[in-house]
Amino acid sequence: MKITKEIIQRIEGEATLELEWENERVNFAKIKFFNYRGIEEILQKRPLLDALVLTPRVCGICSHSHAMASVLAMESLLANTGEVLHVSQKAKDIREIALNAEKIHNHIKWYFFTILPELKKIADPSYEGNAFKEKLWYHAQQAVMESLSMGSHFSGQWPHGSFVMPGGVTCDPLKSDVINALGYLDRVIAFCEEHLYGMELEEFLSFDSALQVMSAPCALAYGIDEMLKYGFDSLGRSYDRFLALGESFMYEGALKASKTTVLSADIKYVHESLDHTFFADKYKGYTYSKSALYKKSYFEVGPLARLMVAKEPLMRDFHRRFKDAVLTRVVARVIECAHLLSRTKTLLLELNLKEPSFSPPKQDIHTLSGEGMGVIEAPRGTLIHQVSAHHGMIKSYNIITPTVWNLGNGDRDNPATAQKALIGLNSFTKADFILKSFDVCSVCTTQ
Amino acid sequence: MEHAKLYERLAERLSNLEKFPRIKEEKSIAALMEEHGISRRDFMKWAAGVTAMLSLPSEFTPLMAQAAELTDRLPVVWLHMAECTGCSESLLRTDAPTIDSLIFDHISLEYHETLMVAAGWQAEHNLESAIEKYKGKFILMVEGGIPAGSSEFFLTVGPHGQTGQKSAQKAADAAAAIFAIGSCSSFGGIQAAHPNPTNAQPLSKVTNKPVINVPGCPPSEKNIVGNVLHYILFGTLPALDAYNRPKWAYGLRIHDLCERRGHFDAGEFVQEFGDAGAKKGFCLYKVGCKGPYTFNNCSRERFNQHTSWPVQAGHGCIGCSEPGFWDNMGPFEEPLGDRLYHTVYGEGADKTADKVGVALLTATAVGIAAHAAIAAVKGSGKTEE
Numbered sequence: 127m128k129i130t131k132e133i134i135q136r137i138e139g140e141a142t143l144e145l146e147w148e149n150e151r152v153n154f155a156k157i158k159f160f161n162y163r164g165i166e167e168i169l170q171k172r173p174l175l176d177a178l179v180l181t182p183r184v185c186g187i188c189s190h191s192h193a194m195a196s197v198l199a200m201e202s203l204l205a206n207t208g209e210v211l212h213v214s215q216k217a218k219d220i221r222e223i224a225l226n227a228e229k230i231h232n233h234i235k236w237y238f239f240t241i242l243p244e245l246k247k248i249a250d251p252s253y254e255g256n257a258f259k260e261k262l263w264y265h266a267q268q269a270v271m272e273s274l275s276m277g278s279h280f281s282g283q284w285p286h287g288s289f290v291m292p293g294g295v296t297c298d299p300l301k302s303d304v305i306n307a308l309g310y311l312d313r314v315i316a317f318c319e320e321h322l323y324g325m326e327l328e329e330f331l332s333f334d335s336a337l338q339v340m341s342a343p344c345a346l347a348y349g350i351d352e353m354l355k356y357g358f359d360s361l362g363r364s365y366d367r368f369l370a371l372g373e374s375f376m377y378e379g380a381l382k383a384s385k386t387t388v389l390s391a392d393i394k395y396v397h398e399s400l401d402h403t404f405f406a407d408k409y410k411g412y413t414y415s416k417s418a419l420y421k422k423s424y425f426e427v428g429p430l431a432r433l434m435v436a437k438e439p440l441m442r443d444f445h446r447r448f449k450d451a452v453l454t455r456v457v458a459r460v461i462e463c464a465h466l467l468s469r470t471k472t473l474l475l476e477l478n479l480k481e482p483s484f485s486p487p488k489q490d491i492h493t494l495s496g497e498g499m500g501v502i503e504a505p506r507g508t509l510i511h512q513v514s515a516h517h518g519m520i521k522s523y524n525i526i527t528p529t530v531w532n533l534g535n536g537d538r539d540n541p542a543t544a545q546k547a548l549i550g551l552n553s554f555t556k557a558d559f560i561l562k563s564f565d566v567c568s569v570c571t572t573q
Numbered sequence: 574m575e576h577a578k579l580y581e582r583l584a585e586r587l588s589n590l591e592k593f594p595r596i597k598e599e600k601s602i603a604a605l606m607e608e609h610g611i612s613r614r615d616f617m618k619w620a621a622g623v624t625a626m627l628s629l630p631s632e633f634t635p636l637m638a639q640a641a642e643l644t645d646r647l648p649v650v651w652l653h654m655a656e657c658t659g660c661s662e663s664l665l666r667t668d669a670p671t672i673d674s675l676i677f678d679h680i681s682l683e684y685h686e687t688l689m690v691a692a693g694w695q696a697e698h699n700l701e702s703a704i705e706k707y708k709g710k711f712i713l714m715v716e717g718g719i720p721a722g723s724s725e726f727f728l729t730v731g732p733h734g735q736t737g738q739k740s741a742q743k744a745a746d747a748a749a750a751i752f753a754i755g756s757c758s759s760f761g762g763i764q765a766a767h768p769n770p771t772n773a774q775p776l777s778k779v780t781n782k783p784v785i786n787v788p789g790c791p792p793s794e795k796n797i798v799g800n801v802l803h804y805i806l807f808g809t810l811p812a813l814d815a816y817n818r819p820k821w822a823y824g825l826r827i828h829d830l831c832e833r834r835g836h837f838d839a840g841e842f843v844q845e846f847g848d849a850g851a852k853k854g855f856c857l858y859k860v861g862c863k864g865p866y867t868f869n870n871c872s873r874e875r876f877n878q879h880t881s882w883p884v885q886a887g888h889g890c891i892g893c894s895e896p897g898f899w900d901n902m903g904p905f906e907e908p909l910g911d912r913l914y915h916t917v918y919g920e921g922a923d924k925t926a927d928k929v930g931v932a933l934l935t936a937t938a939v940g941i942a943a944h945a946a947i948a949a950v951k952g953s954g955k956t957e958e
Contacts, residue, residue, distance in 0.1 A: 161655050164764060164769075167768065168769075168899075173907075176905050178905075179891055180766075183763045184657060185658070186658040186659025186660070186661070186662045187662065189659065275878050278876060278880045282881050283877060283883055284662075284877055285659040285662050286659055286791065287883065288883055289887065291846050293846070293847065295887075296886060297885075306880075483851075484847030484851070486846060
């Protein structure tokens with residue numbers, strides 16, 4: 127049996143993929159993450175509110191997501207002690223706008239700077255294209271910047287804005303901020319319409335058949351064509367089980383799981399496994415990444431899961447044709463991006479500036495004791511923050527990131543989601559691409 | 574040095590640099606800009622902005638433009654240590670008309686794990702060959718704190734399982750200039766916060782060569798790019814403060830040019846988030862702003878294409894460009910001089926922080942009005958509790 131190890135590049139942070147081969151096929155895969163920082167330990171014995179500043183630093187790509195999960199955990203802690211905060215609709219909308227900016231930027235960046243160059247490299251191994259050396263890349267980079275500038279009118283900066291507090295948001299935007307933000311958003315939409323979708327957003331969102339989007343001359347159709355060419359429509363399939371625990375405008379309520387049909391899900395069935403980590407066994411462990419399971423099973427989280435839970439018509443058509451293959455997973459991000467652009471525009475247009483940004487909690491946060499949990503849908507999927515506090519100080523803090531759901535390590539008889547997608551492949555290049563289709567982020571996986 | 578002399582010296586340096594061959598025979602930056610639809614006029618506007626940012630007189634603008642055009646003579650190696658990739662992200666959020674990003678494209682970014690296409694053995698080979706080929710010539714930029722081994726938690730990178738510390742050392746030994754990008758690389762960062770589970774260290778602790786610290790969590794893209802241009806212009810290290818931060822960027826406090834400074838001087842404070850003062854944009858000192866203790870140019874340069882910055886969004890500065898700020902500046906939503914409850918250091922440390930805070934603030938204050946304002950803050954804080 128042959129074993130190959132490769133360091134995976136052009137992801138956030140570092141990861142190593144170790145493949146075990148038998149008869150020229152991948153028999154088993156180990157996904158290894160090495161850069162542990164210990165943020166959960168560092169959070170202990172600090173004042174509760176400091177988590178709002180510390181947790182965004184878990185990840186430079188999803189910093190707002192962490193701030194948001196953190197603030198929801200604190201609000202649920204307050205609720206558990208009997209105080210249900212009234213967070214104004216305006217504050218909720220501003221939080222969603224900032225979070226959407228992060229998701230939109232992530233999807234555009236990932237599609238143009240990870241997926242497309244990777245596909246070009248598969249077509250031509252000598253392709254040396256740096257992410258920023260072609261005109262289309264340059265325009266995509268502009269769009270990425272513009273989506274973040276849109277959000278930073280409310281969040282102050284990106285990455286690592288501190289603008290949420292239990293009870294609302296700290297910013298008090300003016301009408302001019304909203305108009306400016308709309309200006310930025312319109313430019314992002316214009317880029318996506320011209321280059322990504324090859325048509326107007328509205329038209330794209332009205333489709334319910336894969337064939338309708340495969341014919342337009344655009345970056346999406348190019349990607350789909352390339353993926354079809356190399357068989358990615360049938361490769362990289364995993365369990366076909368989806369989970370989206372955070373709330374979304376696309377489906378009613380929260381806590382949903384889906385295996386083609388939607389079941390109701392409950393957070394109490396989530397558990398984190400330490401198998402194969404250095405924490406469980408210093409010598410036998412091989413990664414710092416834990417694994418997250420729901421009812422002892424591995425589920426896929428992320429845009430594909432969200433759209434499946436929401437029964438989005440276009441997504442369901444892709445899924446009907448290709449199941450949870452790489453192609454479906456990649457297309458999901460692009461479809462979700464369209465919904466987010468349109469939703470964010472509505473939010474900005476309807477934002478009621480007359481409402482208060484912030485309603486302070488009645489209890490003194492410095493004396494709070496209890497537990498709370500915040501669950502949100504981050505760019506890469508379900509993100510959970512669990513906090514336990516004693517007299518206003520953090521006793522313990524647990525973070526379950528989306529990549530822990532997708533990129534954990536299971537066993538040979540029960541591989542984790544990404545592992546399962548890799549088994550049976552016949553080339554490293556394909557394995558690398560399939561791993562990247564989960565939008566790998568090692569910095570948040572290991573914290 | 575007099576301006577005329579300095580100008581002459583820089584011009585001479587640039588014309589010498591011009592004689593060096595380009596690293597890659599690609600398009601000149603002028604051609605590249607034209608291709609992207611950026612006019613010479615836009616470019617000169619940008620150059621004037623950077624000139625001002627580096628505190629150089631405006632007649633140096635043509636030199637700045639020339640320096641930018643010469644960036645393709647300069648290889649850069651960017652290493653990731655224990656970090657969140659936020660600094661790379663910040664770097665990529667460059668200013669309008671995004672000439673900075675063009676420059677980072679145009680300069681020979683020989684090795685950048687997040688951006689490059691190569692993987693596996695190829696990637697490691699690229700790093701080794703870049704270090705070998707440009708020995709003594711390249712700029713090394715390191716992002717992230719460096720886990721220093723004596724803990725059981727290591728950072729190992731690549732098929733050879735080399736520790737982060739070792740690759741940073743190796744690269745530093747061969748570099749012409751070394752920049753620690755971000756607070757993690759400069760001072761250890763979040764992973765070095767108490768109890769520092771991975772024994773993370775600043776870059777300067779693992780090499781004996783001079784390291785220029787460009788702290789911030791993240792530093793603004795302008796501070797990163799500005800340092801490169803400064804190095805090209807002068808060929809020497811910039812003037813540094815006590816923490817090895819370039820004075821042109823970290824010479825003033827956030828407080829000094831803050832848009833809410835007038836309210837501080839007038840004693841108008843946000844008492845708690847969401848109150849009437851917050852709506853009027855009053856000073857955030859009482860809800861924890863660390864601007865008076867923090868040296869950086871955020872209040873002038875801002876973030877995300879000059880869109881905004883934390884204080885504009887109604888949250889205080891957290892002091893992210895100061896050494897050990899995770900431990901020294903917390904709790905983040907409380908005034909530094911007003912801490913009343915236990916911290917990880919116990920109660921005693923509060924008193925010291927209090928003294929330091931007041932001393933610093935006193936030094937900062939422009940006059941009696943500010944003193945009065947601080948007194949008002951401290952007084953009312955106590956009665957409220």
